[in-house]
Amino acid sequence: MGLRETKKAKTRKLISDIARDLFIEKGYDAVTIVEIAEKAEVAVTTLFNYFPTKESLIFDLEDEIDADILKAIRERKKDQTILDALYRYFFSSKLFNPPNKKTFSGFGKLIRSSPELTSYLRGLWARYENSLAKEIQNDSGVNKMEAECIAKLVLEGVSFACNSPSPKDVLNLTFKILKNGWNK
Structure with missing residues (x-):
């Protein structure tokens, strides 16, 4: 640069x-x-x-996050699944390892307190879902609907985990269910 x-x-x-x-x-x-x-x-x-x-x-990393999600798939190891690559990316990302926990907590409260910011964030996640779905479809060859479904489930799970009292535990559970299914 x-x-x-x-x-x-x-x-x-x-x-x-x-x-x-x-x-x-x-x-x-x-x-x-x-x-x-x-x-x-x-x-x-x-x-x-x-x-x-x-x-x-407030969302200064929006383009970087979108690119990094796709990069996690594109640059994964040969024997690594898409879900494993996404899990590794999110688990090690700033979303689950913020450099400043106090600021990150304040950021989360700020988003939840403002309808404008909450709406903007939902729009960002929708954009990420579209990008992720296209990448999943291109990489795996699944049909468009399946790729969109997986992208939505992954990102909704990540969002849910971010807002939970035990983010990493919920992220682990999300990907466990996505990989193994839920047959109850």
Whole structure:
């Protein structure tokens, strides 16, 4: 990455981190775009060059996560199943190993407290489901409906695990059921 790209990435992260911290501290609705731009020492137009909407400020890793999910499938070991590759990715991801647990907890509470952010997140997961379904179908040769079903079950399970009191335990259970079925 060149100097210009590095500077842009740092500015983007700075804006997003400031927005996240302000949203957690004051509440999503109480924080304005102008306030975020001033604190980040950028113009409002610059902020919108990095983030097209107020909601997108909080989800600065959305494209990276989408790419990483697909990369987990594409770069898996030859003898590894798609489900095993996805499990390994999610289990080791920031979703289940946040660098700062307090901030991550505040982030989760923030999302749950705001209908706008909850809706935005659902839209992101739907986009991830579509990308994942296409990748599963291309890689495995299953039909479109089966690929969509697996993608939805995986990502709904991950979402459920993220919001549970024991995230890694629920993630383990989710993938166990997906791999082995549920015959009760």
